[in-house]
Amino acid sequence: MTTSGTDPLVEVTDLRKTYGDKVVLADIDLAVDREDVVCLIGSSGSGKSTLLRCLNLLEQIDDGVISFDGVEISDPRVDPRAVRKRIGMVFQAFNLFPHLTVLDNCVLAPVRVHHVARREAVARATDLLARFGLSDQVDKHPDRLSGGQQQRVALVRALCTRPELLLLDEITAALDPELVGDVLTIVRDLAEAGTTMVLATHEMSFAREVATKVCFLDGGRILEQGPPAQLLVDPEQERTRQFLRRVLPPSG
Amino acid sequence: MTDWTPSAHEVERRQIRNSQRRRTVLQATVVTVVVFGVLTAVVVRSPGWPRVHETFFSGYHARHSFHEILKGFWVNVRLFLICEPCILVLGLAVALARQARSAWLVPLRLVAVVYTDIMRGVPTLLLVILLAFGMPALQLQGIPNSPLFWSGVALIVSYGAYVAEVFRAGIDSIHPSQMNSAAALGLSRAQAMRHVVVPQAVRRVVPPLLNDFVSLQKDTALVSSVGVFDAVFSATDYGNFNFNFTPLVVVAGFFVVCTVPLARLCDWLQRRWTERERAGAL
Numbered sequence: 001m002t003t004s005g006t007d008p009l010v011e012v013t014d015l016r017k018t019y020g021d022k023v024v025l026a027d028i029d030l031a032v033d034r035e036d037v038v039c040l041i042g043s044s045g046s047g048k049s050t051l052l053r054c055l056n057l058l059e060q061i062d063d064g065v066i067s068f069d070g071v072e073i074s075d076p077r078v079d080p081r082a083v084r085k086r087i088g089m090v091f092q093a094f095n096l097f098p099h100l101t102v103l104d105n106c107v108l109a110p111v112r113v114h115h116v117a118r119r120e121a122v123a124r125a126t127d128l129l130a131r132f133g134l135s136d137q138v139d140k141h142p143d144r145l146s147g148g149q150q151q152r153v154a155l156v157r158a159l160c161t162r163p164e165l166l167l168l169d170e171i172t173a174a175l176d177p178e179l180v181g182d183v184l185t186i187v188r189d190l191a192e193a194g195t196t197m198v199l200a201t202h203e204m205s206f207a208r209e210v211a212t213k214v215c216f217l218d219g220g221r222i223l224e225q226g227p228p229a230q231l232l233v234d235p236e237q238e239r240t241r242q243f244l245r246r247v248l249p250p251s252g
Numbered sequence: 253m254t255d256w257t258p259s260a261h262e263v264e265r266r267q268i269r270n271s272q273r274r275r276t277v278l279q280a281t282v283v284t285v286v287v288f289g290v291l292t293a294v295v296v297r298s299p300g301w302p303r304v305h306e307t308f309f310s311g312y313h314a315r316h317s318f319h320e321i322l323k324g325f326w327v328n329v330r331l332f333l334i335c336e337p338c339i340l341v342l343g344l345a346v347a348l349a350r351q352a353r354s355a356w357l358v359p360l361r362l363v364a365v366v367y368t369d370i371m372r373g374v375p376t377l378l379l380v381i382l383l384a385f386g387m388p389a390l391q392l393q394g395i396p397n398s399p400l401f402w403s404g405v406a407l408i409v410s411y412g413a414y415v416a417e418v419f420r421a422g423i424d425s426i427h428p429s430q431m432n433s434a435a436a437l438g439l440s441r442a443q444a445m446r447h448v449v450v451p452q453a454v455r456r457v458v459p460p461l462l463n464d465f466v467s468l469q470k471d472t473a474l475v476s477s478v479g480v481f482d483a484v485f486s487a488t489d490y491g492n493f494n495f496n497f498t499p500l501v502v503v504a505g506f507f508v509v510c511t512v513p514l515a516r517l518c519d520w521l522q523r524r525w526t527e528r529e530r531a532g533a534l
Contacts, residue, residue, distance in 0.1 A: 014259065026256075063262040076269045 007070050008033045009165060009196055010055065015064035017050055017220075024050050025220045028064065032165070032198055032213075037191045039207040039228070040200045042217035043243065048200035049092075051217070052167045055198065056087045069164070085113055088163030092170040094150045096142035102129065102153050103138045106160045114161055121160070128156045132186055148179030155186060166190070168199035204248055208232050216240045310498045317490040317499035324486035325506050328472040331404055331482075335472075336465060338408045343415030348445065350420055364416070371413035377474050379406040384478040403475040411468050418460045422453035455525050462518045466511045473503075 008031040015028035025047045032038050040048040053059045055066065057073060057080040066074040073083045096105050106125035110116040116124075129138055132152045142150055151171055158166060168187065172180040184206050191197065191210045201207055207214055208228045215225040216235070224237050232248075235241050258266070295301065349357065349364035371379075383406040384399040396402075426449045434444035476485035483506060487499035 016256070023256075063256075063259055065261060074265070076265055076272060 009069060011067040013065045015054060016062045017054055017059060018062050023220055028222055030215065032196060034196055035194045036196055036212045037210050038198045039211040039214045040217055041207060041214060046217040047220040048217055049169050052169050052198060052200055055167060056084050056089055086163060087165045087167060088158030088161060089167040090154045090158050090171050092173050094154045096150055096154055098141060098143055101139050101141055105153060106157045109161050125160050128159055132156055147175050148182050151175060151183050152186060164196065166195055166197045168197060170200050172203060204232060308497050308501050310496055313494060313496045313498035314502050317487065317502060320486040320490060321483050321499060321502055324481055325483035327480065327482040331472045332469050335404055335407050335468065339411045339415050342408060342412035344419050346412060346416035347419035347423060351423055368413045368416055371410055376410045376471055377477060379410050380474045380478060399478040400475060400480045403478055403480065407468065407471060411464060414464050418457050418464065422457035423449055425456055426452050458518055458522055462515060469511055470507055
């Protein structure tokens with residue numbers, strides 16, 4: 001869809017993923033350019049999360065090719081850790097480490113994986129935490145924080161490694177509506193700052209506002225993809241229309 | 253979807269994965285053979301090996317002591333089989349007593365705390381000797397006098413304290429939200445413990461429990477110190493008579509043969525629980 005001069009950052013062709021006999025993803029084709037914000041929409045079980053997990057090699061795929069920055073990363077000879085170092089991921093259930101303080105959660109990967117000096121990692125983390133309104137929480141343990149705060153910490157943790165690509169897996173699904181706003185504002189800022197992101201989301205209005213591309217997944221296939229103005233307003237497929245009718249507020 | 257065939261690329265990828273796997277297996281095999289080969293060589297080529305071989309690994313003495321040891325080992329097995337369920341019950345009861353919050357149960361809680369503190373502190377061997385020799389010496393009417401019975405009691409009392417702590421750790425590790433959601437459903441504290449917390453706690457502590465039971469299996473040998481004719485007693489008896497320690501190695505073999513299947517059983521149980529409860533989870 002988007003054809004810029006340079007190669008896309010992520011390119012997925014003919015991706016297939018099964019769990020035993022169950023086909024979870026099939027014939028997935030997707031290109032993510034630098035500074036793109038790709039929103040994956042679709043009902044639960046449509047394969048959005050699995051697709052994200054395939055992108056940073058948390059799942060072994062059954063066919064197809066995933067390329068990252070021009071290199072095929074679905075090749076078994078590629079070291080998955082080298083790939084994951086460059087990709088950040090935030091989970092729906094936060095998955096913070098409960099035995100570490102907020103700061104230590106954020107400093108762990110930069111120090112242990114990226115070999116950043118601890119002093120610098122701490123400075124970077126404190127700075128990001130402050131920007132996200134978490135200055136008071138730095139020395140607390142995650143379980144003491146509210147859901148919205150925890151999810152913001154999870155975002156900071158992912159950003160601390162300065163990833164080239166950010167994967168967000170329904171990061172607002174476990175939050176109450178009031179907190180959703182806090183988290184989405186941050187994601188919006190990140191998008192404006194040019195962060196490349198792929199996110200699974202149920203927030204249609206957010207997708208319309210921020211996405212450069214929206215993909216509608218159904219039964220493990222991308223039924224339709226395009227710019228939000230087209231796909232969310234005037235989709236080609238009947239199935240997409242059906243889905244949007246159910247999730248969008250009646251005013252449209 | 254049924255007409256799918258792997259692409260040439262995928263076929264190649266599978267070949268690469270297979271060859272990677274083969275290489276790993278080969279590496280593992282080579283490393284294993286080399287490590288054990290070297291260890292064996294070091295032992296067998298040591299200057300004292302012929303002497304050690306004769307005193308500890310004599311086939312003749314192994315065969316001749318086997319029958320006596322088997323008879324003695326049956327005592328260990330029975331002791332273990334009877335003690336184990338008692339310990340589980342006692343341990344869980346003590347752990348629950350320590351968790352009790354009812355005002356009526358405060359004395360019970362106190363007893364439980366004192367019990368674990370003292371019994372974990374006293375060496376099991378001392379407990380066996382104290383009970384096996386001390387209780388019959390009281391000359392009370394109506395209680396058994398056999399050292400076997402009292403050393404069994406000593407084992408139960410001693411291990412009950414360890415196991416109680418294991419259970420308590422397991423219960424503590426269950427997130428309070430589980431208690432809350434049980435309470436929200438209207439379950440009483442006891443019901444929540446019985447149906448929600450304890451079942452989860454038990455699964456979590458199976459490996460440390462197993463550890464204690466392997467330890468208990470071995471500690472049944474302590475009864476030999478109060479004159480019960482168990483496997484170890486038979487072995488030392490034979491050894492002292494024939495100036496050969498092979499029977500002790502045979503006894504060690506008996507204990508190992510008994511503990512390994514128990515370990516595998518627990519592994520299997522754990523795997524089954526994990527598969528059922530975490531299927532497809534992150």
